[in-house]
Amino acid sequence: xxxxxxxxxxxxxxxxxxxxxxxxxxxxxxxxxxxxxxxxxxxxxxxxxxxxxxxxxxxxxxxxxxxxxxxxxxxxxxxxxxxxxxxxxxxxxxxxxxxxxxxxxxxxxxxxxxxxxxxxxxxxxxxxxxxxxxxxxxxxxxxxxxxxxxxxxxxxxxxxxxxxxxxxxxxxxxxxxxxxxx
Amino acid sequence: xxxxxxxxxxxxxxxxxxxxxxxxxxxxxxxxxxxxxxxxxxxxxxxxxxxxxxxxxxxxxxxxxxxxxxxxxxxxxxxxxxxxxxxxxxxxxxxxxxxxxxxxxxxxxxxxxxxxxxxxxxxxxxxxxxxxxxxxxxxxxxxxxxxxxxxxxxxxxxxxxxxxxxxxxxxxxxxxxxxxxxxxxxxxxxxxxxxxxxxxxxxxxxxxxxxxxxxxxxxxxxxxxxxxxxxxxxxxxxxxxxxxxxxxxxxxxxxxxxxxxxxxxxxxxxxxxxxxxxxxxxxxxxxxxxxxxxxxxxxxxxxxxxxxxxxxxxxxxxxxxxxxxxxxxxxxxxxxxxxxxxxxxxxxxxxxxxxxxxxxxxxxxxxxxxxxxxxxxxxxxxxxxxxxxxxxxxxxxxxxxxxxxxxxxxxxxxxxxxxxxxxxxxxxxxxxxxxxxxx
Numbered sequence: 001x002x003x004x005x006x007x008x009x010x011x012x013x014x015x016x017x018x019x020x021x022x023x024x025x026x027x028x029x030x031x032x033x034x035x036x037x038x039x040x041x042x043x044x045x046x047x048x049x050x051x052x053x054x055x056x057x058x059x060x061x062x063x064x065x066x067x068x069x070x071x072x073x074x075x076x077x078x079x080x081x082x083x084x085x086x087x088x089x090x091x092x093x094x095x096x097x098x099x100x101x102x103x104x105x106x107x108x109x110x111x112x113x114x115x116x117x118x119x120x121x122x123x124x125x126x127x128x129x130x131x132x133x134x135x136x137x138x139x140x141x142x143x144x145x146x147x148x149x150x151x152x153x154x155x156x157x158x159x160x161x162x163x164x165x166x167x168x169x170x171x172x173x174x175x176x177x178x179x180x181x182x
Numbered sequence: 183x184x185x186x187x188x189x190x191x192x193x194x195x196x197x198x199x200x201x202x203x204x205x206x207x208x209x210x211x212x213x214x215x216x217x218x219x220x221x222x223x224x225x226x227x228x229x230x231x232x233x234x235x236x237x238x239x240x241x242x243x244x245x246x247x248x249x250x251x252x253x254x255x256x257x258x259x260x261x262x263x264x265x266x267x268x269x270x271x272x273x274x275x276x277x278x279x280x281x282x283x284x285x286x287x288x289x290x291x292x293x294x295x296x297x298x299x300x301x302x303x304x305x306x307x308x309x310x311x312x313x314x315x316x317x318x319x320x321x322x323x324x325x326x327x328x329x330x331x332x333x334x335x336x337x338x339x340x341x342x343x344x345x346x347x348x349x350x351x352x353x354x355x356x357x358x359x360x361x362x363x364x365x366x367x368x369x370x371x372x373x374x375x376x377x378x379x380x381x382x383x384x385x386x387x388x389x390x391x392x393x394x395x396x397x398x399x400x401x402x403x404x405x406x407x408x409x410x411x412x413x414x415x416x417x418x419x420x421x422x423x424x425x426x427x428x429x430x431x432x433x434x435x436x437x438x439x440x441x442x443x444x445x446x447x448x449x450x451x452x453x454x455x456x457x458x459x460x461x462x463x464x465x466x467x468x469x470x471x472x473x474x475x476x477x478x479x480x481x482x483x484x485x486x487x488x489x490x491x492x493x494x495x496x497x498x499x500x501x502x503x504x505x506x507x508x509x510x511x512x513x514x515x516x517x518x519x520x521x522x523x524x525x526x527x528x529x530x531x532x533x534x535x536x537x538x539x540x541x542x543x544x545x546x547x548x549x550x551x552x553x554x555x556x557x558x559x560x561x562x563x564x565x566x567x568x569x570x571x572x573x574x575x576x577x578x579x580x581x582x583x584x585x586x587x588x589x590x591x592x593x594x595x596x597x598x599x600x601x602x603x604x605x606x607x608x609x610x611x612x613x614x615x616x617x618x619x620x621x
Contacts, residue, residue, distance in 0.1 A: 017346045019260070020386055025368035026351050051368070064370040064528075065351030067310045083272045084472065084518040085430040085504050121354070121522045122272040122472075123311050126502065127428055127436035136313040166282035166318060167275070170437040172195045 003043050004050060007031050011050075021051045025061055029068055038069035066120070074109045074116035076154050079133040082119045085126035094130045094142050095119055101151065114155065128169050137163035189415075189424050190399050191440045194283040201318070203325040206286035212331055214405035215290050219297055220339035222405075227298040231401065233409035235422035240266055240357070240394030241471065241500045242575075243488050250299050252381035253389045261301040262385040264366065264392045265292055267308040267315070268350050268357040271471035272522055273502025276426040276438050277395035281308070281315045284399075285322035289345065291398030293332060294405060296343040299391050303344050307362050310351040319347050354526035358574045359392040361528065372530045373574035396426060396501075417444030421487030425501045429455040431467075432507040444490075448482040451505055462507040466590070470499025472519050473579030475586035476512070496586070512591040513598060516583040517545040523580035531572040537564050538580055545584070548595060551602040558595055562588065 004011060014027045025047065032043035039062055048058045062068045069077075078098065082091050095106070098117055102110050106119040125131045128140035139150055139162060146162060153160030193199055193209045206212070218227055232247025253261065265288070269277040281288055292304050308316050323345050326332040334342045348366055350356050356365045360374035363385050384390020400423060404412045413422045421443040427450055430436045434456030441450065447467060451457065458464065466476050469486065475496040477484070484494045491498045506515060524538040541564055547553050565581035572578075588595060 022368035067352035088431045124269045124275045126273050126430035167278050168283050
């Protein structure tokens with residue numbers, strides 16, 4: 001019962017939000033994934049016991065949702081949107097840049113375990129494409145130069161100041177910095 | 183740019199506005215809540231919203247007040263409100279801005295809606311990828327709770343409303359309201375067969391309303407300024423108020439533009455979004471997210487309201503307007519959207535699950551110049567056997583890109599197939615049902 005004990009307070013708080021325990025399944029899977037980067041079988045077993053579900057009920061849910069990793073991914077999980085709206089403004093090129101710079105294609109991880117690349121469907125940033133998500137952060141209006149800086153920042157600092165803040169686009173006309181990245 | 187009053191984006195456009203509780207209160211925030219709770223009867227709130235003509239901003243456009251009215255009057259157990267923040271429709275990115283820049287506007291709408299329908303618990307089902315948005319909302323809920331706008335005995339009125347943020351985990355289908363409820367119950371997001379409708383058998387089988395973020399954000403303004411004020415904006419009587427249109431694609435200034443419903447696509451693209459980025463003419467546009475059929479330059483003067491867009495053969499949907507310039511391959515565009523639908527089909531209904539696979543593979547074959555002329559009939563035949571034959575509207579949505587591009591740009595398909603034949607590549611690649619994920 002390691003995982004449940006480790007996060008006992010947080011898990012109790014999550015359970016208190018719902019009148020039916022099963023509703024806590026996805027939030028608890030997020031806790032498990034945060035713990036070790038992916039959801040393994042022992043975490044699923046523990047969650048099943050806690051929520052009084054069968055292991056298949058947990059497993060079918062984990063595998064339905066694309067955001068749960070069933071095996072380890074790199075320290076930085078790069079997810080490039082390839083849906084039509086981003087593709088119109090060059091998302092396929094971003095995938096090629098990453099392939100050239102990191103030597104990985106979709107679904108692959110660099111040998112040093114730092115970067116995993118996924119090509120994903122729409123992330124709701126269609127007006128500011130091409131874009132990618134790196135772990136929890138969005139990076140939008142990507143250019144090759146910007147991508148270089150993001151990758152360098154991630155390597156050296158684990159995050160990058162180029163990540164998106166609270167979203168608004170276009171910014172109000174009287175504020176500075178419209179298209180400052182271009 | 184023609185001037186009109188902003189409603190939803192007004193505060194956040196002010197310099198220095200942070201979306202904090204004090205900023206929101208300074209712009210009149212929570213005034214509607216103070217005025218309504220315990221002072222206006224819940225049924226009268228519903229009546230005001232019905233009279234305003236407000237329709238759902240998530241895609242279906244169902245009248246909000248009417249939806250609330252379907253809840254049973256004589257049921258005294260728990261009821262729920264779910265705020266649909268699972269913004270996943272390709273082309274749509276307005277709810278993200280509304281939540282991240284002015285979260286209290288959404289929260290005030292949620293409390294007002296809960297009051298109107300008698301719910302004491304609301305869940306904000308936000309798409310899993312929007313981690314920042316969920317943190318901002320949770321912070322705002324904390325502020326509102328401390329100020330007495332959310333929680334037990336709100337402002338001493340005896341009314342309780344608790345609000346929780348619940349993150350999804352990357353499934354487009356969970357924007358469909360019954361799939362959202364399944365997902366919130368900790369299950370796979372498979373849409374339910376209706377009836378029964380969520381109004382009577384929703385979350386945990388209790389009466390439930392599911393409303394979109396933008397819909398809820400309108401409520402404080404309607405309560406403050408009255409149903410008549412709101413009903414006069416836009417394209418009355420059936421499309422009242424503003425829409426936050428999300429413009430993407432080949433325009434100079436993509437982004438969110440709040441305008442009264444009923445302006446034309448031409449005005450939206452050329453007067454708000456700055457025109458086309460390369461000054462090439464428009465070849466095609468989608469008026470309401472990926473689920474809406476493509477339209478052509480002949481439709482540039484169609485009014486962007488529910489009725490006129492429907493009459494033009496498409497739908498206003500979620501307000502995601504994607505513009506494509508001359509030179510864009512329509513077969514390629516249809517394929518990109520089809521790959522999205524194939525990836526996101528939940529797998530519950532055979533026509534959609536298997537059909538989307540066949541459609542993607544057939545389109546890929548045509549794009550790879552290995553198509554045959556009879557593939558066009560195959561495509562249309564498949565579309566006919568998917569639309570209207572599934573539990574939810576996803577089936578209708580996924581055939582829209584193919585049917586509409588085949589209708590308006592059939593020659594592009596024919597040209598690709600002719601190239602295949604002249605290149606002597608008529609041996610088609612096999613197409614068949616497969617479990618393998620293509621992307």
